[in-house]
Structures are given as C-alpha cells and as structure tokens.
Amino acid sequence: MTESNTESALLEVRDLKVHFPVHEGVLIQRQVGSVKAVDGVSFTLQRGETFGLVGESGCGKSTTALAVLKMVNVSGGQIIFEGQDIATLNESAMHPLRKRMQMVYQDPFGSLNPRMKVGDIIGEPLVVHGVSRRSSEYKQRVRQLIDQVGLLPDMAGRYPHEFSGGQRQRIGIARALALNPALLICDEPVSALDVSIQAQVVNLLMDLQRDLNLTVLFIAHDLSVVRHISDRIGVMYLGKIVEIAPRDELFDHPRHPYTRALLDAVPVPNPIIEAGRAQQLIRGEVPSVRNPPAGCHFQPRCPLADSRCREQRPVLTSHGLASVACHNV
C-alpha cells in the first residue's frame, strides 16, 4: 500500500545501486572489487510528506541522498522525479531539475562559504539560476527568505563565522528554499547542534514543510528527531532498506529484528523501567561493505537467523502497514 500510489508520488526510487569501484596497482590499475554503498534501495515519497531515513553510520543513508541529487554516479536502478527518470540524465539535462531539489547539510560550519556574506549565500542559488544580483526580485526574495527562517534583516551583511550553529543552519535552510524546491533533502541537519537548538531547527523545518507544502527526505540517526518530524520512516542497514513503515507503526510495532534492536538501544528516561525492560542488543560489528555476508546482510548479528537467512537474501514484502525485508517476520 505504501509503495503503490504513483500519481501523487514526487520521487520514486527503484532498486537504486551506488557502487564505488576499488582499484589496486600503481601504474596499471585494475578493479579489485567494489564498495556497495547503496545496493538495491527502493522507496517512494508522496507529495507533501516527510520521509525519514535512519540507520547507523556508513549504512548508505547519505549516499542515497547524494544519488537522488545526482552528486554520485548511479550504478543501477531508477530515480523517478516528477515522472522523469533522472538516473541516466547528464549534467546539462539535470541543470533545470536542480532547482526542484535542494539539500540542507549536516555541518553548519563547512557548508557555508566563509568568504561570502550571508545575503550572498542565501541568494547564491538564484544567481546560479540566472537571477541578477542587482534586480529587485533578487533583493526582495533574499529579504523574504531571511525573514522566513527567523533571522534578522541586518544579518545579511555579516559573514558566517559571526553566527552560532543553529543560526548557520537557518542560513543553510534559507539557501535551500531560495528556488522554491519541491523536494528538500535534509542530511542530518540537526546532528551537529545542541539538543536545545535541535528542537528549534526541527520545528522550523516542520513549519516550513507545512507552509510551503514541501516534500522532505529527512536523514538522521537520532530516532527521537525522526519520530518527531517524519510521516513515514525507512530503516537502512548496510546499503539496503530493511523496513519501511508509517511512523507510529514503526515505533509501536517494529517488525524487522534490526529495527527492534535500534529502538531497544534508545534509553528510557526512567531508571526503574530502564533497569527492568528486556533489551535486544545486537552484538558484533557492521560487516564490510566491500565483502557483505551471504544471504541476509543482517544475518551474522541477528538473533533470529537460521539457515535460510544465510543463503537467501530477503526482499521487501508487505506486512500490514509496513514493508519488511526479513524471512522470519
């Protein structure tokens, strides 16, 4: 049910693969393998919804986002954005579409050019897409954006180093909104911020999402943030999506053993319950993406693994409201 309604879908990712070749040799280089950062990921973003993508570091969340933006080479699969497959488009064909999808970055310090004034940073997408910096349209839009993200008008003339992390992230959001994008990709936009500031920025994103009817792909590893902002959530593990479900369904009835382990790892802010609850902690390390395990990727660490898991790779199948990739659900 979650993956069907194609008419209202803004973005549909089908069997996306991003493989980075690994070369060896000094003079004559030969490919000795590949890092399968994203290996067969499929999901759909309906217009106006917020889709959360969670998973631990290195599982391919950010690479998925970069692939949707065509910032890395796509090795296979389709990325259907507004009805058009962009996976095979070249850069000049992508140029007009770049207006329609914008990104908010994780690092509020590195993502703003230290030698540009805030007003110029926010207006940069307009300049890139042909709006003159001297036009009244430009000036008006920059003023409007500064106001929209809760900054003060006189901040336009300052440099990024004069701002705090939360303010910088607001600048980054204003820049992403400048071209009125349909899709906003947020790659861990609050994980570099203090918890008190995180809430402000997340609430700003939610307000903007509602007011501007944005479709948001929200990447994070902080489950509470994702729960707060997302309509639906996809859980990634080692380059694959293991479970997609509506937010409440995922948190109330996690089906995949990895999802359950993730949720169990979140501490409960009550020492009595915390001490008494049964926790399913996963052992071991994430296997290498250069040499993933046979069968189910999660099988070496899974408490439910059996012989079928070691041989056969599970695919996403519908279970009620959720889609789960597990033999034992």
Next chain:
Amino acid sequence: MTVATSLLPAPAQHGPWVAFTLRLIREKPLGAIGGALFVLFFFCGLFADVISPYGMNETNLLERLQAPSFSHWFGTDHLGRDVLSRVLVGAQLSMLVGFLAAGLATLVSIVLGVASGYFGGKVDMLIQRFVDAWMIFPDLLLLIAVISVVGAGIPQIVIVLGLLYGIAGSRIVRGSVIGVKENMHTHAARSMGARTMHILIRHILPNIMPVVIVLFTTRVGATILTEAGLSFLGLGIPPPAPTWGGMLSGTGRTYMYLGPWLALAPGLCLTIVVYAINVYGDALRDLLDPRMRGSR
C-alpha cells in the same frame, strides 16, 4: 535567537585592512618591521628618479672613489658616479623585476594549481608529472641555459623567473585547492547546479587567497635575490643599468679594497630587502592561517 544574537562579537570599529595591520603590529612586530622596510624600499624604487640626488650614469672623474660624505651619502665609484643614486635606481629595477616576476609566477601557480587540484584525475596526473620533471633541474642551471639562448633583458628575466617559480609553486596552490574542493559549501554549490567557473571564482579562489598572498610575498623576495644572482653572473639586466647584483660583481668586486662602500651599499640593500620581505611573508602566513592562530 535573541539570546544568540547578543553573544555575537561587537562589530569592529575599523575596516578589515586597518584591523589586520593593527593585529600584525601587535602579534608579529618583526613582521611589521619587515613590511615597513619593504614599503620604504618600494617607494624609494618608485620615486627613484625624483629622489636620487645625481643621475645614475652621471660621471665626475674629479670625484672618483670617494668615501661616503654629506655630498655623496654612499660614496662614489671608479667613474665618480653617485652610489646612492645608483642604489636607488637599482631598487627600482629590483622591485620591477620582483613584482612582475612574482606576479607572473603567482598567476602561473594559480592556473596550474587550480586546474590540477580542482579537476583531478588525468589532468592532475599530467600536470603533476610535468611539474615533477621541471623541478628536477636546478633553478640556476635552467636560468643560465634559457638566458644564454634568449639573451638578457628585463622581459626575458621576468618571463623565465615567473615560469620557474610559478610551476614549482603550483604544488602549494594545488594542495589548498584540494582542501577547499572537499568543503561542503563547494559541494552545495555544485548540487544547486553552479557551473565550474562560478564555483572556481566564488568558492575556490576566495578561500585559497591567504595561501596565494603568502606565495606572492615570498616569491617577490626570491625573484629579487635570483635576479641579483643572475646580474652578478652577468646574465641579468645588462649594464649600464645599475642593478644591485651587477654593482656587486662589477665595481664592488674590483674595487673592494679601495672602496668597500661600493660593495656594501648594494649588498646591504639586497640583504635588508630580502630579509624584510621574508619575515613579512612569514608573519602573513602565521596570521592568515587559522590553524597557526595563537601560536608563535
């Protein structure tokens, strides 16, 4: 929001240049002295024609080989020419060669370094192997070989020195371009659809400027010194133009015992100018590099 706003540093009362100069004087006094000395020599060179008391080739055989005095501050040479006037015009030539050659060198470094660092891959590989091959030759050997083919003169020297230092310096530019290229703001610009020229001009160049400024100042010193070396060997700007290197090797060496001031005047000028620009360049490097901030 309002809380964070009140924590912002008070706006500076001075412009950025004044503030930077004050910081230079406070944190790097030696560098500031170097900078001041260099500026002094620069203006001496710029206005050499106006301030020199005698003509540079004005001979007075009655006043040959006179020791420094009030009428001839740095003495006179074997043809009775005023050494001060010649040193001043020499400063002009040194500055001209220094600035033009260092400017050309910096331009070459930027073009090669940015192309190599930003585009990477095969372009980088080709340019860097060429730079490797170029750097194998000792500077002076290459200079002597080229100058003896194309002949001596200011344009030739500027071009040869510019290429020589420019190609070697491209490594430094390349390194910092690679660093800036990986910054997320460059990535953000690419993802919003910015063209390569836009990224180079708005994102790469402004962020490598500290490196470029330091590269330029140190190159001014290096080219002045190398030009003096070439003139000393007779491969620099041909006489009767009074270059410092030429004065050292010509009258300076021949009349060293009769008139030591003939060698002292251009030698001291050369030493002071090169030392001044080097300490100034070092101070600039320390102040412009955020990683060096707070260290001595």
